[in-house]
Amino acid sequence: MTDLNTSHLSAPQDQSMTQHNKKKVVIFSQIYPEFEEKLRQEFDVVKINPKLGDVNQQIREAVQDAHGMIGAGRLLGEAQLETAQHLEIISTVTVGYDNYDVDYLKSRQIQLAHTPHVLxxxxxxxxxxxxxxxxxxxxxxxxxxxxxxxxxxxxxxxxxxxxxxxxxxxxxxxxxxxxxxxxxxxxxxxxxxxxxxxxxxxxxxxxxxxxxxxxxxxxxxxxxxxxxxxxxxxxxxxxxxxxxxxxxxxxxxxxxxxxxxxxxxxxxxxxxxxxxxxxxxxxxxxxxxxxxxxxxxxxxxTPHIGSGTEATRYAMNKLAYENLVLVLNGKPAKYVVK
The missing domain is CATH 3.40.50.720 (NAD(P)-binding Rossmann-like Domain)
Incomplete structure (x- = not known):
């Protein structure tokens, strides 16, 4: 019998997944190295680098096929995220969320997780x-x-x-x-x-x-x-x-x-x-x-140092990491902005 090649009949792969079948995460500011390393072990990670030029343009390009984002200190709304096709969650390493266009995120069904209580x-x-x-x-x-x-x-x-x-x-x-x-x-x-x-x-x-x-x-x-x-x-x-x-x-x-x-x-x-x-x-x-x-x-x-102790900033990074990983693994985040 002839050996038929039927690979062209297989179901199309999710183009947002890497060849290793990992979801993609964009780190848009500095986070604790421990949690960055953990993310790299589980996900395909891209880190925004201000030294490489226009940060907003880097974000627009990086989020096209990203599933999650983590960081702090960036304005994120339609101008930065309109190219995102698969974004499930932004995990901010803050309790405040005035840098984020919450209404836009809701309209796109993108969860916004934050870090209350620990600070x-x-x-x-x-x-x-x-x-x-x-x-x-x-x-x-x-x-x-x-x-x-x-x-x-x-x-x-x-x-x-x-x-x-x-x-x-x-x-x-x-x-x-x-x-x-x-x-x-x-x-x-x-x-x-x-x-x-x-x-x-x-x-x-x-x-x-x-x-x-x-x-x-x-x-x-x-x-x-x-x-x-x-x-x-x-x-x-x-x-x-x-x-x-x-x-x-x-x-x-x-x-x-x-x-x-x-x-x-x-x-x-x-x-x-x-x-x-x-x-x-x-x-x-x-x-x-x-x-x-x-x-x-x-x-x-003082220079916006309200939560600025090693113990508290570590706890904030840990909670932001946990929020992100929970959602990307199909579970609810601990703290989501309503």
Whole structure:
């Protein structure tokens, strides 16, 4: 009998799979080497390299046949992802997701996974560090002391503000906001007030926290900590009108997203001493390399380091890796943006 070649009759292969039958993953920022190596063992991995030119163009080319993406710090929406034919998931190594066009991803049925909870306590630590540093003028007095200005017993010119027993106003009583409230209530005997889209009675009961309108919170608080997501409703939530409501002795802390605050209005409020001080970990433009803020002694600035400890960043990378692998293996991610 004639040996017929029937290979042309076999079912067509998924063109998005490699010759080794592995799904493709695009790494679009630095992740911990341990998890990059694990991904390379299980998937066909392509890593975006800014040194090779236009990052957006690299992404557009890489995602054409990709099934998953992992990273942080890139704007991802239709302009970058319209060429994607098989993309199932983007796993961001962040809790915030304002860099992603969530509506577009939903329209394409692309899951967006993120890393909440693992950074809650570390970010709350940062918020309180900024609060206390600004209230007690730590960076300013550190510089003053190093400059040889300490020539006699310090007087009122070097005094700061008490923290214990004061009113702490939290805008956004989510996981991070609640962790900040816990530090204030149990650690510093502070009176807790809060504002958000809705009351959170069960959480608030832990700290005997009172729900207030934004206007009343700003009027009553000695310390205001911003811990909300950035979206259309919260962009420039605090501006000139809001700063005018605050006490002249008030300290403002922002560990959420820079654009929640009108930065130009805040600079004016600090320059005119309309409020006492601010502690800022986030800014409208990042990385921030030039700003009138740098000339002000009554502001403490840090480089978006809220979750920046080795243990927490490792946990974030691990969770992002797990979210990605779960979905690519047909299972639900641990945390998906709804």
């Amino acid at each position: 809650t306590e570390t970010t709350a630590d940062t918020a309180f560090a900024l609060l206390m540093s600004a209230a007690r003028r730590i960076p300013e007095l550190d510089k003053w002391t190093r400059a040889g200005q300490w020539q006699r017993t310090v007087a009122s010119a070097q005094f700061g503000m008490d923290v214990h027993g004061k009113t702490l106003g939290i805008i956004g009583l989510g996981h991070i906001g609640a962790a900040i409230a816990r530090r204030g209530y149990y650690g510093f005997n502070m009176n807790i007030v809060y504002h958000g889209r809705r009351e959170k009675l069960e959480t608030a009961q832990q700290f005997q926290a009172q729900y207030l309108s934004l206007e009343e919170l700003l009027k009553q608080s000695d310390f205001v900590v911003v811990a909300v997501d950035l979206n259309a409703q919260t962009k420039h939530l605090l501006g000139s009108a809001e700063f005018a409501l605050m006490k002249s002795s008030a300290v403002l802390v922002n560990i959420s997203r820079g654009a929640v605050i009108d930065e130009a209005a805040l600079i004016e409020a600090l320059q005119s001493q309309q409020i006492f001080a601010a502690g800022l970990d986030v800014f409208e433009k990042e990385p921030l390399q030039e700003s009138p803020l740098f000339a002000l002694d009554n502001v403490v600035v």
